[in-house]
Structures are given as C-alpha cells and as structure tokens.
Amino acid sequence: MVATAPARTVSKAQRREQLIRATMKCVSRNGLSATTMAEITKEAGLSLGIVNLHFQSKEKLLVETLRYIADEYQSEWQKAVRIEGSPTEQLANLIDIEFSARVCQREKLAVWVAFWGEAKSRPTYRRICSALDREYVLAIQTLCDEICRTGRHPHTDTEIVASGYSALTDGLWLDILLTPRDMSRAKAKRIAIDYFSSHFPGRFTALS
Amino acid sequence: MVATAPARTVSKAQRREQLIRATMKCVSRNGLSATTMAEITKEAGLSLGIVNLHFQSKEKLLVETLRYIADEYQSEWQKAVRIEGSPTEQLANLIDIEFSARVCQREKLAVWVAFWGEAKSRPTYRRICSALDREYVLAIQTLCDEICRTGRHPHTDTEIVASGYSALTDGLWLDILLTPRDMSRAKAKRIAIDYFSSHFPGRFTALS
Amino acid sequence: MVATAPARTVSKAQRREQLIRATMKCVSRNGLSATTMAEITKEAGLSLGIVNLHFQSKEKLLVETLRYIADEYQSEWQKAVRIEGSPTEQLANLIDIEFSARVCQREKLAVWVAFWGEAKSRPTYRRICSALDREYVLAIQTLCDEICRTGRHPHTDTEIVASGYSALTDGLWLDILLTPRDMSRAKAKRIAIDYFSSHFPGRFTALS
Amino acid sequence: MVATAPARTVSKAQRREQLIRATMKCVSRNGLSATTMAEITKEAGLSLGIVNLHFQSKEKLLVETLRYIADEYQSEWQKAVRIEGSPTEQLANLIDIEFSARVCQREKLAVWVAFWGEAKSRPTYRRICSALDREYVLAIQTLCDEICRTGRHPHTDTEIVASGYSALTDGLWLDILLTPRDMSRAKAKRIAIDYFSSHFPGRFTALS
DNA sequence: AATGAATGAGGGTTCATTCAT
DNA sequence: CATGAATGAACCCTCATTCAT
Numbered sequence: 001m002v003a004t005a006p007a008r009t010v011s012k013a014q015r016r017e018q019l020i021r022a023t024m025k026c027v028s029r030n031g032l033s034a035t036t037m038a039e040i041t042k043e044a045g046l047s048l049g050i051v052n053l054h055f056q057s058k059e060k061l062l063v064e065t066l067r068y069i070a071d072e073y074q075s076e077w078q079k080a081v082r083i084e085g086s087p088t089e090q091l092a093n094l095i096d097i098e099f100s101a102r103v104c105q106r107e108k109l110a111v112w113v114a115f116w117g118e119a120k121s122r123p124t125y126r127r128i129c130s131a132l133d134r135e136y137v138l139a140i141q142t143l144c145d146e147i148c149r150t151g152r153h154p155h156t157d158t159e160i161v162a163s164g165y166s167a168l169t170d171g172l173w174l175d176i177l178l179t180p181r182d183m184s185r186a187k188a189k190r191i192a193i194d195y196f197s198s199h200f201p202g203r204f205t206a207l208s
Numbered sequence: 209m210v211a212t213a214p215a216r217t218v219s220k221a222q223r224r225e226q227l228i229r230a231t232m233k234c235v236s237r238n239g240l241s242a243t244t245m246a247e248i249t250k251e252a253g254l255s256l257g258i259v260n261l262h263f264q265s266k267e268k269l270l271v272e273t274l275r276y277i278a279d280e281y282q283s284e285w286q287k288a289v290r291i292e293g294s295p296t297e298q299l300a301n302l303i304d305i306e307f308s309a310r311v312c313q314r315e316k317l318a319v320w321v322a323f324w325g326e327a328k329s330r331p332t333y334r335r336i337c338s339a340l341d342r343e344y345v346l347a348i349q350t351l352c353d354e355i356c357r358t359g360r361h362p363h364t365d366t367e368i369v370a371s372g373y374s375a376l377t378d379g380l381w382l383d384i385l386l387t388p389r390d391m392s393r394a395k396a397k398r399i400a401i402d403y404f405s406s407h408f409p410g411r412f413t414a415l416s
Numbered sequence: 417m418v419a420t421a422p423a424r425t426v427s428k429a430q431r432r433e434q435l436i437r438a439t440m441k442c443v444s445r446n447g448l449s450a451t452t453m454a455e456i457t458k459e460a461g462l463s464l465g466i467v468n469l470h471f472q473s474k475e476k477l478l479v480e481t482l483r484y485i486a487d488e489y490q491s492e493w494q495k496a497v498r499i500e501g502s503p504t505e506q507l508a509n510l511i512d513i514e515f516s517a518r519v520c521q522r523e524k525l526a527v528w529v530a531f532w533g534e535a536k537s538r539p540t541y542r543r544i545c546s547a548l549d550r551e552y553v554l555a556i557q558t559l560c561d562e563i564c565r566t567g568r569h570p571h572t573d574t575e576i577v578a579s580g581y582s583a584l585t586d587g588l589w590l591d592i593l594l595t596p597r598d599m600s601r602a603k604a605k606r607i608a609i610d611y612f613s614s615h616f617p618g619r620f621t622a623l624s
Numbered sequence: 625m626v627a628t629a630p631a632r633t634v635s636k637a638q639r640r641e642q643l644i645r646a647t648m649k650c651v652s653r654n655g656l657s658a659t660t661m662a663e664i665t666k667e668a669g670l671s672l673g674i675v676n677l678h679f680q681s682k683e684k685l686l687v688e689t690l691r692y693i694a695d696e697y698q699s700e701w702q703k704a705v706r707i708e709g710s711p712t713e714q715l716a717n718l719i720d721i722e723f724s725a726r727v728c729q730r731e732k733l734a735v736w737v738a739f740w741g742e743a744k745s746r747p748t749y750r751r752i753c754s755a756l757d758r759e760y761v762l763a764i765q766t767l768c769d770e771i772c773r774t775g776r777h778p779h780t781d782t783e784i785v786a787s788g789y790s791a792l793t794d795g796l797w798l799d800i801l802l803t804p805r806d807m808s809r810a811k812a813k814r815i816a817i818d819y820f821s822s823h824f825p826g827r828f829t830a831l832s
Numbered sequence: 833a834a835t836g837a838a839t840g841a842g843g844g845t846t847c848a849t850t851c852a853t
Numbered sequence: 854c855a856t857g858a859a860t861g862a863a864c865c866c867t868c869a870t871t872c873a874t
Contacts, residue, residue: 015854031329033241037848047856049850058848110328117325119386120318121239130387137390157402163391164399167379168372174382175375178327179338182345183371191372194365198406223837245865255839260866262837431833447745449657453869463835465871474869526744533741535802536734537655546803553806573818579807580792580815583799587791590798594743595754598761599787607788610781614822639858661844671860673846678858682844 016054016064018044023065028110032062032118063124066115069108070132076103081139087146088203091196094140098169099189109177137166147200161199168195224262224272226252231273236318240270240326271332274323277316278340284311289347295354296411299404302348306377307397317385345374355408369407376403432470432480434460439481444526448478448534479540482531485524486548492519497555503562504619507612510556514585515605525593553582563616577615584611640678640688642668647689652734656686656742687748690739693732694756700727705763711770712827715820718764722793723813733801761790771824785823792819 010018022044026035037058041048055061080094097103119125141162148156172191175183197204218226230252234243245266249256263269288302305311327333349370356364380399383391405412426434438460442451453474457464471477496510513519535541557578564572588607591599613620634642646668650659661682665672679685704718721727743749765786772780796815799807821828 029329031326033326034329036846048848048858049856050854052849053855113328114325116382116386117322118239118241120321121237121242126386130390133383133387134390157398160395160399160402163383163395164376164380164402167383167391167396167399168376169379170382171375171377171379172372174324174378175341175371178324178334179341182338182342183375187368187371188375190365191368191375194368195372195403218837220837244863246863256841256865257839257867258837261839266865428833445745447742449742450745452867464837464869465835466833468870469834529744530741532798532802533738534655534657536737537653537658542802546806549799549803550806573814576811576815576818579799579811580796580819583795583807583812583815584788584792585795586798587793587795588788590740590794591757591787591791594740594750595757598754598758599791603784603787604791606781607784607791610784611788611819634858636858660842662842672844672862673860674858676845677860 012054015046015050017068019046019051019054019061020065020068023061024069024107024111027065027114028107032114062115063128065111066125066128069111070128073103074132074135077136077139081143087143087150088200091140091143091147092193092204094143095189095192095196099172099185099192101185104173104176104185104188106177106180109173113174113177133166137162140165144199147203151200151203156199165192165195168192220262223258225276227254227259227262227269228273228276231269232277232315232319235273235322236315240322270323271336273319274333274336277319278336281311282340282343285344285347289351295351295358296408299348299351299355300401300412302351303397303400303404307380307393307400309393312381312384312393312396314385314388317381321382321385341374345370348373352407355411359408359411364407373400373403376400428470431462431466433484435462435467435470435477436481436484439477440485440523440527443481443530444523448530478531479544481527482541482544485527486544489519490548490551493552493555497559503559503566504616507556507559507563508609508620510559511605511608511612515588515601515608517601520589520592520601520604522593522596525589529590529593549582553578556581560615563619567616567619572615581608581611584608636678639674641692643670643675643678643685644689644692647685648693648731648735651689651738652731656738686739687752689735690749690752693735694752697727698756698759701760701763705767711767711774712824715764715767715771716817716828719813719816719820723796723809723816725809728797728800728809728812730801730804733797737798737801757790761786764789768823771827775824775827780823789816789819792816 019040022040023035025043026039030039037051038048040061041050044050051058051061055064076097077094080097081090083090083093085093115125116129119129137159141158144156144158144161148158169192172183172188176185176188193204227248230248231243233251234247238247245259246256248269249258252258259266259269263272284305285302288305289298291298291301293301323333324337327337345367349366352364352366352369356366377400380391380396384393384396401412435456438456439451441459442455446455453467454464456477457466460466467474467477471480492513493510496513497506499506499509501509531541532545535545553575557574560572560574560577564574585608588599588604592601592604609620643664646664647659649667650663654663661675662672664685665674668674675682675685679688700721701718704721705714707714707717709717739749740753743753761783765782768780768782768785772782793816796807796812800809800812817828
C-alpha cells in the first residue's frame with residue numbers, strides 16, 4: 001500500500017505524476033471528501049509537505065488529477081479515430097477502447113464520478129469536463145456524418161446521435177461503477193454497439 | 209443564552225422534510241463536501257442542534273435525503289407506467305415526465321450526482337441507488353417486451369434496450385447538469401425519443 | 417431499567433427522592449461526567465424538563481444527591497453509637513454496620529467516590545464531605561476516649577486513632593469499589609477490627 | 625492564519641511530558657470533567673491541535689497522565705524498599721517518602737482522586753490503579769513478613785496489615801485533599817507510624 | 833405540575849497549510 | 854528539495870436549559 005523509498009533523483013514531472021497517481025488511488029478508494037493530504041502522501045510514500053511544494057495546494061492537486069485523467073481519456077479515444085478504417089470501423093474501435101479493461105477500470109471510473117459529484121459547485125472541474133465532452137461529441141458526430149454520407153441515413157440528426165452516445169457512455173460507466181452486478185463491461189459494450197446498430201441498421205451487425 | 213420562540217406547530221414528519229429540503233438546497237448549491245450542518249440549519253431557519261434531534265447525525269440526514277429523492281423519483285416514473293395506454297404511449301409518458309421541468313430540475317440533478325460521487329465508497333448510498341435502478345430497468349424492460357410482442361421486433365434484446373435507456377437517462381441528466389450550454393432538457397428529450405424510435409422504428413415517430 | 421408510569425399524586429418530596437435515586441443509579445453506572453439529565457429522567461421514567469422544575473439545575477440536583485447519601489450514611493453510623501452497650505461493643509456495631517451489605521453497596525460507594533473526585537474543585541461538595549467527616553471522627557474519638565478511660569491505654573492519642581480509622585474506612589471503601597477482587601466486605605471488616613484490636617489489645621479479640 | 629514560530633527543539637517524549645504536566649495542573653485545578661483540551665494546551669503554551677498529534681485523543685492523554693503518576697508513585701515507594709536497612713527501617717522510609725512534600729503534593733493527590741472518581745466506569749483507569757495497588761500491597765506484606773519472622777508477632781496476618789495500610793494511605797491522602805484543615809501531612813504521617821507501631825509494638829516507637 | 837421540542841454555547845476532533853530544520 | 858511537527862479555523866456533536874403547550 002505504501003510505495004518504496006522515494007528516489008532522490010526523480011524529476012519534477014515524475015514527482016507530480018507520482019502524487020497524482022496516489023491521489024487517484026485514494027479518491028477511488030475513499031471518495032473525494034475523505035481523501036486527505038496525509039493519506040495521499042502516505043500512499044505515495046512521501047512526506048506531508050511535498051504536495052504544497054509541487055502543487056501549492058490540495059485543490060490544485062485535485063484539478064491536476066482531473067486534468068490528468070481527462071488528458072489520458074482524450075488520448076485514448078483519439079487513438080480510435082486516428083486508426084485507418086471506415087467510420088464504422090472507427091466507431092467500433094472506439095467502443096472497444098472505451099470499454100476495454102485498460103480504460104474502463106473501476107478505479108478510474110470512481111475518480112471520474114467523484115469529480116462529477118463536485119463539478120456543479122466547482123467551475124474549474126466543470127470546465128475541464130465540458131471541454132473534453134465537447135471535443136468528444138464533435139469527433140463522434142464527424143464519424144456519424146461520414147457514415148450518413150456513405151449510407152442511406154439521410155434524415156439522421158447526427159448531433160443527437162453523437163450527444164446521445166456521449167451521454168450513454170457516461171451512464172454506462174456510472175452503472176459499471178455503482179451496480180457492477182447488473183452492469184459488466186461486456187454488457188456495456190453490447191449496449192454501445194446496439195446503440196449505433198439501431199441508428200445505422202446493417203452497419204454494425206457483424207462487429208465483435 | 210435565551211432561546212427565541214420556536215415554532216411548535218409542526219409535526220415531526222414536517223420538520224424532517226423541512227430539513228431534508230434544506231439539505232437538498234445546500235448540497236445542490238455547494239456540493240456534498242461543502243455542506244455543513246450550520247448551513248443546512250440556517251437554510252431551514254432552525255437551530256444548529258435540530259438535526260441531531262431529528263436525524264441523530266449528519267450522515268443519517270444525508271441518507272434520508274438520498275432516500276427522499278429516490279422515493280420521489282420512483283413515484284414519478286411509476287406514474288407513467290400506471291397511466292392507461294399502449295406501451296409506446298407509456299414510454300412516451302415516461303420520457304415526458306423524466307425530462308419535465310418538475311422532475312428534471314437542476315437542483316435535484318445536482319443532488320443525485322453529488323451522491324453518485326460518494327456512492328462508491330459508501331455502501332448505503334450505493335444500495336439505495338442500486339435498488340432504485342433495478343426496479344426502473346425492470347419496468348422499462350417490461351414495456352419493451354410488450355412492444356416487441358405486439359410489433360415486428362422479434363430479435364430485440366429488451367434487457368439491453370432497457371439497461372441502455374437507464375444509462376442514457378443518467379448520462380443525459382449529468383450533461384444537463386454539467387454542460388447546460390450543450391444539453392437542454394428539450395435536447396435530452398429528443399435524444400431519449402430518438403433512442404426508442406431507433407429501436408422500435410415507426411412507433412415513436414409521431415410523438416411530441 | 418425504566419420506572420413505571422409516574423403517579424400524578426406523588427408529593428414534591430417524593431418526586432425529589434425519585435430523581436435523587438435515579439441520579440445515584442446513573443452516577444454509579446456511568447460516572448459523574450457521563451451522567452446527563454436525559455439519562456437521569458429516563459431512569460426515573462419522567463420527562464426531561466422535570467429536574468429544572470424540582471431542582472432548578474443539574475448542579476443543585478447533584479448537590480442534593482450528595483447531601484442525601486451523606487445524611488443516610490450519618491444516620492447509619494449514629495445508630496451504632498446510640499445502641500446500648502460498652503464503647504467496644506459500639507465500635508464493633510459501627511464496623512458491622514459500615515461494612516454491611518446495606519451500607520456498603522457498590523452502587524453507593526461509586527457515588528461517594530464520584531463526588532470525592534470532583535470535590536477538590538467544588539467547594540460545595542467539599543463542605544458537605546468535611547462536615548460529615550468531622551462529626552464522624554468526633555464520635556469515634558469519644559468512643560476511644562471511653563475505652564481508654566476504662567482500660568489500660570493511658571498514652572493513646574485518640575484523635576490519631578479516630579482520624580486514622582476514618583481514613584481507613586474511606587480507603588477500604590475505595591478498594592472494595594476499585595479492586596473488588598482483592599478487597600471484599602468481609603476482608604475490609606477484618607481489617608477494621610484488626611485496626612482497633614491492635615490499638616486496644618485484648619478488647620476486640622472475641623468479636624464477630 | 626499565520627502560525628507563530630513553534631518551538632522545534634523539543635523531542636517527542638518531552639512534548640508528551642509537557643502535555644501530561646499541563647493536564648495534571650488542569651485536572652487538579654478544575655477536576656476531570658471541567659478539563660478541556662483548550663485549557664490543557666493553553667496551560668502548556670501550545671496549540672489546540674497538538675494533543676491529537678501526540679496522543680490521538682483526549683481520552684488517551686488522560687490515560688497516559690494516569691499512567692505517568694502511577695509510574696512516578698511506584699518508583700517512589702520502590703526507592704524506600706530498595707534502601708539498605710531492616711524491614712522496620714524500610715517501612716519508616718516508606719512513610720517518610722509517602723508523606724513527603726514531594727510525593728504528597730495536593731496537586732498530585734487531586735489527580736489521583738479525580739481518576740478514582742471515574743475509575744468505576746472506566747476499566748482502563750481501574751486496571752492501572754489495580755496493578756499499582758497489588759504490587760504495593762505485596763511489597764509491604766513482604767516487609768511485614770520479615771518483621772514478623774525476626775520478632776515476636778507469630779499470629780499476625782500480614783496480608784491484612786498490608787492491605788489495611790494501603791487503604792489507610794489512600795484514605796489519608798483523600799483527607800489531606802478534602803479536609804486540609806483537619807488533616808496535615810504531619811498528622812497523616814503520625815497516623816501511619818501509629819498504624820505500624822500498634823501492630824508491631826516496640827518496633828516503631830523511636831522513629832522520626 | 834408536567835412535557836419534550838427546540839436552542840446554542842461549548843466540547844473534541846480533523847486536516848490543509850506553514851516553516852524551521 | 855524534502856521533511857514532519859506545529860498550528861488553528863472549522864467541523865460535527867452533546868447536552869443543560871428554556872418555554873409553549
């Protein structure tokens with residue numbers, strides 16, 4: 001539970017990441033409100049004063065933690081879009097990635113939801129989430145647009161479909177976190193596929 | 209040292225509700241972690257000691273608050289199911305209610321999301337949310353089953369559809385709360401309708 | 417644990433005694449500091465407000481409780497002195513009474529010691545204890561004087577003997593309360609007898 | 625908001641003792657129940673949070689305080705027993721020490737009695753007192769045994785004598801504390817000497 | 833005379849932050 | 854850079870007291 005003795009030679013960036021990772025562990029374990037500086041630094045195997053040295057305050061550490069998982073998530077879904085292939089294949093890749101064991105860890109979901117819980121009253125959190133969301137929806141909408149252009153779905157409102165998918169993903173993550181008995185990653189994936197295949201009949205049927 | 213005249217004309221149940229309502233206001237305004245008993249009681253216009261008198265502890269007040277909005281929400285969606293009409297009409301009613309100004313208030317959404325944020329580390333919160341969710345999914349699945357029986361959707365996996373809708377709703381609420389500029393109640397409603405109409409083509413087209 | 421429904425017909429004095437008895441129970445059970453008005457009134461089967469009605473304040477109730485056991489104890493040891501008999505017999509009677517099951521109850525000892533614990537910082541408690549003690553020592557000294565006069569103990573300082581016995585009694589009570597495994601009433605009685613028989617050799621040998 | 629320069633030149637053990645001493649002062653001045661952490665830390669010239677840093681809780685500080693005076697007292701009476709000399713001389717030394725100005729301070733007595741007052745309802749307090757008492761009685765009994773062996777007191781029950789002396793000491797301390805006008809250290813000492821000289825005639829007469 | 837809901841000062845405790853080392 | 858003892862504001866909770874009923 002406690003990391004090994006700290007190496008004196010690590011860089012500033014490494015220290016920051018070390019602390020951010022410890023923060024994620026603590027937040028996912030005990031929630032945001034029960035996460036203390038003492039716990040975080042103990043988890044990181046460092047001294048109490050180090051957070052203020054590297055992040056000035058607890059609040060800034062939390063913001064950086066949120067930014068960290070936001071960046072990480074963004075780079076993950078962007079992979080899917082960058083891969084060679086038809087839009088449908090790219091959407092399928094996206095789903096694969098989003099509900100993969102790597103991205104869809106309970107620990108990370110817990111951190112997301114913890115921040116959502118405080119986001120309403122914390123503009124900074126909200127801004128980070130919004131920016132991420134907007135880019136994400138736009139990327140999906142672009143894919144949907146291409147699918148529509150190449151297919152026979154002339155009347156589809158792709159913004160609705162994309163926004164809906166974005167919301168669906170959030171909801172599925174939440175269910176995986178809160179009701180794991182009723183929602184597995186596999187089931188979530190089926191629901192995501194089902195979402196697109198019902199909107200673009202005949203395009204997603206063959207996929208995983 | 210000398211107490212001002214207390215309002216004695218209120219029943220125990222009324223006091224409890226008064227405090228629960230004040231709690232909701234505070235939680236939605238400042239988040240769970242920043243909600244203090246002093247703030248709650250001030251919001252309710254009562255004295256500091258009153259929470260312990262009626263709820264024993266802050267934690268119990270919070271649990272009761274969660275239970276309160278859970279019960280309220282349940283009775284709302286149950287209305288839709290009880291109304292006379294075809295399953296499709298009932299689903300349409302459900303959507304109407306869920307994204308109505310009454311049910312889908314930002315204040316209430318904020319409370320929901322605040323509890324979600326702590327639910328992972330608080331079994332009691334999670335249990336309340338799970339129980340609610342299960343019943344909700346089941347009711348929707350039942351409606352979907354009926355729609356399938358009466359229509360030409362033999363291969364539809366209604367559990368997937370119902371679970372997906374439940375997740376979608378949560379995700380939409382979250383978006384309404386966190387990115388109100390990108391997600392209005394009206395848009396959410398369109399997405400919800402779109403979800404069912406894509407699964408049951410030709411059945412939801414004419415609605416609202 | 418809770419008394420039966422209060423009779424409306426009881427006198428003021430009876431109510432006061434009822435509350436004092438409840439106070440003794442609570443103090444002996446949980447100590448002075450953990451004894452609350454709520455607990456006392458619950459023990460008495462009465463309402464919370466009644467103490468202030470009959471005693472004005474908690475502090476006054478405690479003082480009256482101390483006075484109550486002080487009076488009770490005084491009337492007990494005075495019995496011994498009033499009984500017909502030689503001074504030696506009277507001393508023997510005194511010992512009998514002081515370590516009898518009736519007077520030397522753990523519950524009462526607990527109350528005594530609880531008040532001693534606070535007496536240093538509460539002049540009122542101290543005054544009550546002092547007054548009692550002085551009379552008690554005096555009575556014993558008088559008996560010792562008579563024994564000396566009638567016997568061959570010309571050089572005995574009876575004030576020393578009497579004060580010593582008073583202290584011994586307090587110490588024995590304390591031991592019975594705190595280390596019941598090492599100090600029984602029977603043993604305490606033997607020690608008390610031994611105290612006098614060592615001071616007045618040949619006078620207490622035959623007793624109990 | 626800005627902390628004043630803390631004294632950093634003190635070891636953990638020293639801080640603990642500093643706090644324990646402050647606790648003793650406060651308890652002896654105002655009693656256990658009226659002793660607050662604010663008062664203790666103010667008395668120690670430190671900040672409010674320091675007790676939790678060094679003792680985790682008020683209760684643990686109190687326990688350590690009791691242990692402190694128990695240890696101190698034990699090491700005092702053990703001195704007497706370790707000194708070269710006949711058993712009678714050792715007993716005399718013991719009395720000298722126990723009623724010396726150093727050991728028999730009103731401040732310390734007050735702390736003892738305060739803990740006695742709560743001991744019945746606090747097993748931890750009781751355990752500490754019991755353990756101390758048992759060792760003490762045993763040591764005295766050993767001395768008495770030796771006196772008997774070397775003298776003409778064949779029928780003396782030394783356990784009774786030792787237990788009696790232990791109780792007598794407690795009672796005398798109590799009297800010194802509660803009725804200082806009627807009981808001085810000098811008088812208490814005379815009573816203690818008288819106790820042994822009446823049990824072992826001709827052995828203590830010449831002392832102090 | 834009796835009740836008990838309501839009050840709020842005051843308690844112990846937590847924890848982000850500071851700073852001498 | 855890094856440490857962790859020290860700080861003290863702010864928290865939740867307790868409970869003697871009040872007073873409308």
